[in-house]
Amino acid sequence: MPCRRANFTSRMRPLCFAPARDDLSPVPTEPSLHMPLDARLVQAVTEATEARRDAIIALHRQFVQTPSVTGNEGPMSQRVEEAFRRFALQTESWVATAEEMRNHLEHVGEQARYDGRLNVVGRRFGAGGGRSILLNAHIDTVPEGDPSLWSHPPYAADLVDGRVYGRGSCDMKGGLTTYLAALGALDACKVRLRGDVTIAATVGEEDGGLGALATVLRGYRADAALVTEPTQLALVTACEGSLVFRITITGRSAHAATRDEGVSALEKFIPIMQDLQAFGRERNATLSHPLYDVFANKVPVNIGVVRAGNWASTVPESLEAEVRVGFLPGEELERFKRVVRDRILGVAATDPWLRDHPPEITFFGGQFIAAETPVDAPICDAIRVAHRAVTGKAPKVEAATYGADMRHFIGFGGMPCVMYGAGDIRLAHGPDEYLEVEELMTAARVVALALAEWCGVA
Ligand SMILES: [Zn+2]
Secondary structure: OOOOOOOOOOOOOOHHHOOHHHHHOOOOOOOOOOOOOOHHHHHHHHHHHHHOHHHHHHHHHHHHOOOOEOOOOHHHHHHHHHHHHHOOOEEEEEEOOHHHHHHHHHHHOOOOOOOOOEEEEEEEOOOOOOOOEEEEEEOOEOOOOOHHHOOOOOOOOOEEOOEEEOOOHHHHHHHHHHHHHHHHHHHHOOOOEOOOEEEEEEOOHHHOOHHHHHHHHOOOOOOOEEEOOOEOOOEEEEEOEEEEEEEEEEOEOOEHHHHHHOEOHHHHHHHHHHHHHHHHHHHHHHOOOOOOOOOOOOOOEEEEEEEEOOOOOEOOOEEEEEEEEEEOOOOOHHHHHHHHHHHHHHHHOOOHHHHHOOOEEEEOOOOEOOEEOOOOOHHHHHHHHHHHHHHOOOOOEEEEOOOOOHHHHHHOOOOOEEEOOOOEHHHOOOOOOEEEHHHHHHHHHHHHHHHHHHHOEO
């Protein structure tokens, strides 16, 4: 039902002056000037979201029904732009160019194409005097894979037992729907925010975050950023970095019958491989981070590709190995590259052949910087307060062991950024990906209230 315009303004106050722990106290049933969120606002947003349930589901299904595999986001961009206009957002869309990405390829990866991949930004300017926020959702998805493995067609967006099935349903078209549902709820409640809200629907996240970085390079900034990746309504404040590199080792070929006259590049690689594994174990044992210590292996080393030799009867004259090493917030990418390089060359220095023929180490596309926002940052408090108001509990605070666009907003945009959204990341990328409608509704309410809390109500 539409809600009347209540006076939601009296208790809105900047969170940064509030002690964080007090914000975890339960929401009262009666409005109070001293509680984190006005109970009437919480109630109004809850009702407004519920009243719009069918429309929210319909919007989400529409998004899922629009395929947008990384590299082919065009039709989805159009759909998003139409939706933004319906929500009276001032829109801007643009395509990132190879030119502007030239110096950033390490961070976003080589792109097969740039054309037609529209990033869409929708903005709503606030009444003034509040904090601004940048809301990000990537519109690309991974491919659907083998359709025969799906029990629901990947782009049908079937709604079954409270779940919407389809590629991108949880990763992360649900996140985009969440923002619009949240704005819709605030509109229905006639809430005017003080701070500016910018929604950036961006391309290429699955392949390095082209659109998110382009958004930052275009100058979009806010006092904080939120990414509604599927975190199962946990507040994720950190994402892990990953360094990807290729080791090339040169040996000397020889006929197998005289193999001792050759130098096997494969055999020269073995001590390097063993040392990389030891490096991973040492780092895991010695590094500590409050959010990552729960993981059995917080900084995995993965030797993902090894190519060597060309014939059973020939000593391998060359080897290429591709390796991915995880690193934690607090470890800086360029410094970490030097650490890895020194480690490998250190092993090589102990071998006479490798001393004279040192391995080549090439860092190629897909470097993910590690990034984090302090758990007591004001934006974290705004999410906590809103989550508690809706669910009655504090959200779990977690770290991600994967890279995500939040790193671009923190690392390049200099904004505090966190992730919080509906959906389970374990369902992403596989067949029968789905999103629970109830979780989407909860996320919408929480984000609506977090916006009120963060931006202030006029
Ligand atoms: Zn995602």
